[in-house]
Amino acid sequence: MGLIKSWVVSANSPDCDFPLNNLPYGVFDEGQGARMGVAIGDCVLDVAKVEHGLDAALFAKPEWNAVMAAGPQVWDALRSRLTELLSDETNRAAVEPHLVPLSDVTLKMPFTVSEFTDFYASKNHAFNVGTMFRGPENALPPNWLSIPIGYNGRASSVVVSGTDVRRPWGQLKGPNDELPRFAPCARFDLELEVGAIVGQPSSGMVSVDQAEKMIFGYVLLNDWSARDIQAWEYQPLGPFQAKATATTIGPWIVTRAALEPFRVPTPERERPLLPYLHEPGPMLYDIDLSVGLAPEGKGETIIARTNYSNMYYSAAQQLCHHTTSGCAMRVGDLLGSGTISGTDRDSRGSLLELSWGGREPITLQTGEKRSFLEDGDTLTLYGAAKGDGYRVGFGACTGKVLPAIEQPEWTKEQG
């Protein structure tokens, strides 16, 4: 399939993230309150204002949750109608007044996150981290090849691209320290992930096939991580405050329908999966991903390039596993893929891996070195599936690291 042409001329450029093939959903504000929008070329279309043919109540609140809850038939109808409106020149007069230049808007949270689960499903990432912590022989935990390992994250910490992220305080204990201290995180990191958004609820165990149909779309996701807090806190019950400062998601939900042409299979199984995790077909996507780091006031260096197809488990497999216990899933649940790393050194999706635990700092184009993030650094994730003469892009997912707050008096030793 090639480019689907739009009368919005900017959408037809091969470098544009938002051709008619994409139609990602977001929420924008041009100064008159947040509204639901779809990106097309260099504009955003104010969806509620056009003849969408759907119940107006779906667009009453500036978030995509109601549309998601309405189900796949509505998802298909909306996509078809938007394609019609933006491809057929005869609709131009009615639709064009509701296009707003992207340069004039602020992008908001595209949906309300019900609950956030983060997985650990890229084998290279798990192997790299495991090697650093336990040596290459014991790198992969024994369950890793059988379970899409996940843990519950904190929905209240999910923010949209463009939100500043403040370096956290926390309990830190160096390997040679006898006792922990309370201090600002010194090993603040990013995690390059793709988030899957649950668009339909479930109340019991669902198959991989059913799970896939529940997924509304995908966003870029940066799961900011305080490695020093994590190292001290995570045994035995997993990461907690190390992952609770912020998780930044991209502003655009790229729908499953838009990604359909880019399906690829999960890799060879190194250990047979239990039958419940078998996939009926290819359920990953070929999406190029990269990470840019710009020190305060300076240019950006791309520090990592990888691909979503490096995942060992698909989002559908993760979601299926999530329901095995009977755990109810809800509209707006967000599932992070886990950090996505390739096999090459520059394909690693975190500074922990890129600098190998801080032992091999990376060098930026500015000549500066980085083991972990410094105050003022701006991190940006990019993602796009590449078609023949077009791309389905995710838009930038960005966040700037602000310095930790001044130490509150009540955290200091008294007397």
Add this chain to the structure above:
Amino acid sequence: MGLIKSWVVSANSPDCDFPLNNLPYGVFDEGQGARMGVAIGDCVLDVAKVEHGLDAALFAKPEWNAVMAAGPQVWDALRSRLTELLSDETNRAAVEPHLVPLSDVTLKMPFTVSEFTDFYASKNHAFNVGTMFRGPENALPPNWLSIPIGYNGRASSVVVSGTDVRRPWGQLKGPNDELPRFAPCARFDLELEVGAIVGQPSSGMVSVDQAEKMIFGYVLLNDWSARDIQAWEYQPLGPFQAKATATTIGPWIVTRAALEPFRVPTPERERPLLPYLHEPGPMLYDIDLSVGLAPEGKGETIIARTNYSNMYYSAAQQLCHHTTSGCAMRVGDLLGSGTISGTDRDSRGSLLELSWGGREPITLQTGEKRSFLEDGDTLTLYGAAKGDGYRVGFGACTGKVLPAIEQPEWTKEQG
């Protein structure tokens, strides 16, 4: 302080869970839709129907979230007004028509859970579990005496007392098995906990003192746990599906105000806490807790008796720690205390501990033995703070174990 007398005569009995000293909040339905209520004696008062003196919007939706969000002044005003209405005989004619016998109502979820965090803050429990898994020398994780360890749970799995709980399926692997299998949980367990409900939001680090003032009240909490699923899945990122089947909360929110006379200090610190975790005063409560187990169609045996004062960390300390990373807390967040165990054998808050990992089954009054829960078992938690001539009770928190569902076809080996 002694009993505060009410013209609702049943509330004045020393054995009543709900004297005027208590005034716990819940949601009830007598067949005409859910409504907000306060328990008094053997009745529930339909709060919205009396002259409460507050904004009617606070009672528009059958959940206590709006009242919580309204803040401590409203909490105090409502409690004062209810005390006045139910103590002063002159209000009887106006109020009595809005009392409904508890025997006529079904109790519903008292509030909407925003997010659920479960802690691990009873030292005896952590020591018992650690001893079983790692031996007594390494029983307590190195961070345990410094951090109120917690992990994020799943809010969608929280249900109210009276909801049946279905035995989950999951990945299980015995210590001598080479590979896991997908099967119904064979080691299904309860966890006796007390849940603290966050009634006020925060957006940055809060002190223990501030944290305490954010807590609206407490409920009994049974964190059903699949021990065999947990054993195989929990490394390295913590419990996930093992804890996602259900968490049952009691129907009554006992407010912080009602528990005020029962404050007790946390125990001696075995390692000095970092200053941010210091408590300005006693922040635990003297609450007797017990667990009853009734096999299908048979009488109940009390299998454990313990006390909330066995906690090493208070809910205020847990909440403070929860915010150190900058993690935003929201109205309706629920913090489980973690399993509460005392030092005696019969004061252990889980079957894992009571049967010492299944090696020492307990004997019920019926003569039956239990290592873990069997289908048809009904578990009930009880809790009450005991005053001079009265008790502040939590009401029963109950749930019955149903058999696992039939194995779905798609989980079976094909061909």
